[in-house]
Amino acid sequence: MATAQQLKALLQSYSEADSEMFVSVALQIAAHEARTGKGKFALEIKKLVDEIKGKQRSSSLGESVPITRPTGELATLLSATYPHTKLAEMVLAPEQRESLELVIREYCQQGKLREYGLSARRKLLLVGPPGVGKTMTSWALAGELKLPHFTVQLHSLITKYMGETAAKLFAVFEAMRHTRGVYLFDEFDAIGSMRAGSNDVGEIRRVLNSFLQFLEQDDSDSLIVAATNLEEILDEALFRRFDDVIRYQLPTEIELRDLIANRLAAFKIDNKELREMASQAQGLSHAEICRACDEAAKVAVLDDRRKIAREDVQRAIRLRQERKRSVR
Numbered sequence: 093m094a095t096a097q098q099l100k101a102l103l104q105s106y107s108e109a110d111s112e113m114f115v116s117v118a119l120q121i122a123a124h125e126a127r128t129g130k131g132k133f134a135l136e137i138k139k140l141v142d143e144i145k146g147k148q149r150s151s152s153l154g155e156s157v158p159i160t161r162p163t164g165e166l167a168t169l170l171s172a173t174y175p176h177t178k179l180a181e182m183v184l185a186p187e188q189r190e191s192l193e194l195v196i197r198e199y200c201q202q203g204k205l206r207e208y209g210l211s212a213r214r215k216l217l218l219v220g221p222p223g224v225g226k227t228m229t230s231w232a233l234a235g236e237l238k239l240p241h242f243t244v245q246l247h248s249l250i251t252k253y254m255g256e257t258a259a260k261l262f263a264v265f266e267a268m269r270h271t272r273g274v275y276l277f278d279e280f281d282a283i284g285s286m287r288a289g290s291n292d293v294g295e296i297r298r299v300l301n302s303f304l305q306f307l308e309q310d311d312s313d314s315l316i317v318a319a320t321n322l323e324e325i326l327d328e329a330l331f332r333r334f335d336d337v338i339r340y341q342l343p344t345e346i347e348l349r350d351l352i353a354n355r356l357a358a359f360k361i362d363n364k365e366l367r368e369m370a371s372q373a374q375g376l377s378h379a380e381i382c383r384a385c386d387e388a389a390k391v392a393v394l395d396d397r398r399k400i401a402r403e404d405v406q407r408a409i410r411l412r413q414e415r416k417r418s419v420r
């Protein structure tokens with residue numbers, strides 16, 4: 093039998109705030125029982141403790157995870173925020189929205205999936221041109237799931253000493269296990285193209301291989317999001333290691349219309365004007381049209397106008413189009 097002291101400690105530690113202590117005392121009792129020859133009873137206690145831990149894990153999914161500021165070496169590798177962005181704020185193609193809603197749905201119910209030996213999709217590769225909402229998607233996933241968002245600082249991660257880079261990568265994957273969150277590898281091609289790069293030496297290859305290995309072994313509760321504009325230079329092996337690859341395109345005319353309407357929601361614009369603006373904006377990214385709208389809105393606000401002048405929006409779009417052509 094457990095000692096009187098152990099039973100007392102077990103009862104004292106029974107509180108939400110001290111569940112770790114509760115589990116630890118229960119395991120001490122199991123160990124004590126095993127030592128006194130009651131191995132079967134010890135195993136039963138251990139099984140009960142595992143069940144409690146499993147319940148705690150799944151009940152904590154869906155609750156807000158308090159933001160923790162990375163410290164020590166991690167402070168240079170991860171930048172932390174707590175975004176409130178929602179998927180509804182994004183203008184997305186129907187298939188993108190469907191994929192992202194599925195990620196959220198599976199994540200929220202991963203306990204249920206686990207009972208059937210299934211795992212939620214957590215490892216996402218986002219590919220598409222600049223300014224189409226890849227980073228915003230990562231924030232929106234964190235916002236929807238009430239998780240902290242960590243952007244992996246690639247300039248700190250990638251050093252000229254490849255062994256060091258792999259060690260830092262390991263530290264990031266360890267952080268994913270300890271602190272549940274959305275971890276974004278932006279400009280992921282910096283890692284993902286290494287194996288296929290022109291200076292394809294063994295050392296460089298090891299970093300990508302380490303990433304592939306860490307990604308495959310990762311069984312944390314964190315979401316891993318890798319984003320790139322350069323799909324074509326990514327190593328082939330990568331695509332298979334992600335649970336989902338979500339592709340982004342420049343906005344269609346209808347999407348441009350929605351973007352302008354959302355961005356200029358504070359002003360009166362009729363549908364005919366919206367259609368004309370969207371048609372003129374074709375070829376711009378989501379980010380570029382948002383900026384053009386903000387530029388036109390600022391002119392209206394400074395002039396104290398409630399109705400935005402069509403000419404202001406058209407001028408801002410034209411300037412964005414010209415700027416785009418000049419950098420090509």
Ligand SMILES: Nc1ncnc2c1ncn2[C@@H]1O[C@H](COP(=O)(O)OP(=O)(O)OP(=O)(O)O)[C@@H](O)[C@H]1O
Pocket residue numbers: 181182183184221222223224225226227228229278319320321351378379380382
């Ligand atoms: N799909 C979208 N819906 C609504 N707004 C968007 C969308 N995409 C981009 N934006 C706006 O443009 C800004 C920049 O977009 P974001 O940084 O997410 O693009 P990106 O694809 O990650 O670009 P890059 O590849 O250059 O990092 C966003 O903060 C948001 O204001």
